[in-house]
Amino acid sequence: MDLTQHLSATLKLLRQQRGWSLSRLAEETGVSKAMLGQIERNESSPTVATLWKIATGLNVPFSAFITPPQSDVPPVFDPQQQAMVVTPVFPWDPVLCFDHFSITLAPGALSESTPHEAGVIEHVVVISGTLDMCINGVWQSLSAGEGLRFAGDTPHAYRNSTASTTHFHSLIHYPKSC
Structure with missing residues (x-):
C-alpha cells in the first residue's frame, strides 16, 4: 500500500x-x-498543515497518517510540491507517547499549526539553516544547534525566511492519556 492509499484508508477507518x-x-x-471526502477517496493529497488539523481533530498522532504499519521505509514528500517535508525519525510510540520527525522547510516557506490537544509539548531542534518560530503571536529565530520547547496546545508556526532550505527535528510528546 502506498502512502496516499494508507492515508485515505486510515482517515476513513478512524472516521468510521x-x-x-x-x-x-x-x-x-x-x-x-x-x-475530507477527496482525501478518503484518494483523489487529493492534503498539505502537512491539513493533516495536522485532521490528526488534532481526531485526537490521533500525526504519524498515524504518514507511517504505514510495518513500514521500514519512511515516507518522503516531493519537495517541489510541498514547502514542508515531514519524515518520521521514530514513528508513534504508544508506550512513551511521542512522535519524532525530521522536517525540511523550503526557502520562504511558512507552515501554521493549529493547536494540538491539551498537554502536548513540542521540542524543536534546528539541524541546519535558520528557523523562525511563532508561538502565541511572538516570533523568534533559531539557528543550527539551537532548540526550543513549548506548549504545542497553543497556536504556533514555522517559517524559513532565508534563501536556503532549513532542516529541523520536532519531537512531539503527548500527555500520558495518549
Whole structure:
C-alpha cells in the first residue's frame, strides 16, 4: 500500500470507528467536508498543515497518517510540491507517547499549526539553516544547534525566511492519556 492509499484508508477507518459522518469530521477538524471526502477517496493529497488539523481533530498522532504499519521505509514528500517535508525519525510510540520527525522547510516557506490537544509539548531542534518560530503571536529565530520547547496546545508556526532550505527535528510528546 502506498502512502496516499494508507492515508485515505486510515482517515476513513478512524472516521468510521467513531461513527462520524464527513460533516461531523469537518466540524471536529476544521477541514472542509469536500476536502475530507477527496482525501478518503484518494483523489487529493492534503498539505502537512491539513493533516495536522485532521490528526488534532481526531485526537490521533500525526504519524498515524504518514507511517504505514510495518513500514521500514519512511515516507518522503516531493519537495517541489510541498514547502514542508515531514519524515518520521521514530514513528508513534504508544508506550512513551511521542512522535519524532525530521522536517525540511523550503526557502520562504511558512507552515501554521493549529493547536494540538491539551498537554502536548513540542521540542524543536534546528539541524541546519535558520528557523523562525511563532508561538502565541511572538516570533523568534533559531539557528543550527539551537532548540526550543513549548506548549504545542497553543497556536504556533514555522517559517524559513532565508534563501536556503532549513532542516529541523520536532519531537512531539503527548500527555500520558495518549
